[in-house]
Amino acid sequence: MIDVAVIIPRQYKLLSVAALLDVMETVNKNLRAAGRDDAYDITLLLPVNDLPEHHFRNYNVRSLDDGYRAQLVLVPSFTTEDISETVRQNKAFIPWIAAQYEQGAELASFCTGAFLLAATGLLDGKVATTHVDASRSFARIFPEVLLMPDKTVTQDGRIYTSGGSTSTFHLLLHLVQRHCGKELAIRMAKIFAIDMDRHNQTYFSTFHPSRNHTDDLVATAQDKIESSYHSSGTIEEMIRDIPSSRRNMVRRFKQVTGVTPIEYLQLTRIEAAKKLLEQTAQQMTEVILNTGYNDPKAFRKVFRKTVGMTPTEYREKFQVK
Helix, strand or coil: CEEEEEECCCCECHHHHHHHHHHHHHHHHHHHHCCCCCCEEEEEEECCCCCCCHHHCCCEEEEHHHCCCCCEEEECCECCCCHHHHHHHCCCHHHHHHHHHHCCCEEEEEHHHHHHHHCCCCCECCEECCCHHHHHHHHHHCCCEEECCCECEEEECCEEEECCCCHHHHHHHHHHHHHHCHHHHHHHHHHCCCCCCCCECHHHCCCCCCCCCCCHHHHHHHHHHHHHCCCCCCHHHHCCCCCCCHHHHHHHHHHHHCCCHHHHHHHHHHHHHHHHHHHCCCCHHHHHHHCCCCCHHHHHHHHHHHHCCCHHHHHHHHCCC
């Protein structure tokens, strides 16, 4: 039996914790029905002096200071508007997670739980993923991590990460297959209705331009791009009236938004194209022209690179009927 520690950090996402517990309990239940021993012995780890909440009282609950040693540590997702502050609030978990890893434990983070795992330094130089919409922030805070934002699941040695929300189940299936075999993993996939073959999460991304800054020059550039992206003009034409050298503009723009002006323009256009594909019956030629492109081949190339599928595939998957 594997000793599993599900950490319960401050500002955890209840849905994330519930998914972890539900899958592992279901694995144990299926094994018992087959006359076999449980695979997972689940313990919930809380910060020192934090009392367990009501819905956790049926579980074995420990605090960080009681010397518990795990073989598998699971880090759930957060519900927060300020991930850096949330990680700070949970800094007591950082040395504990690192110590468990040094003692041979496997580590797995789910969605934005990757931020707390990365704060240990254990992801430096290793591949990882997180929620696709949190990937830019993650890359900025943890530049040493080999982030793969398009992936639903990554494994690098004894460390695993998953992408946004439902990717939690894909990582759990991966762990079940590793610990209990493929047959039981397939059974769990059927019970929880999980598509085992989904490896990409890029098409779930939404471009949210950063406006939480005080750089008026960059804000002006953002306004110009967002108001004229549908024209076929170049980025130079769109921001030519801004009183700044190109080099200074690009430097400040990327520092504030995380992308260059031309990348910002492309992401804005692709996001507009996605909405047209989802919400209208416009012909593909109209979508292309209405989002500022005049070369269908170039549009399809950028769209596929950004979204992870062709425009036609995206419409078939997401169009509101």
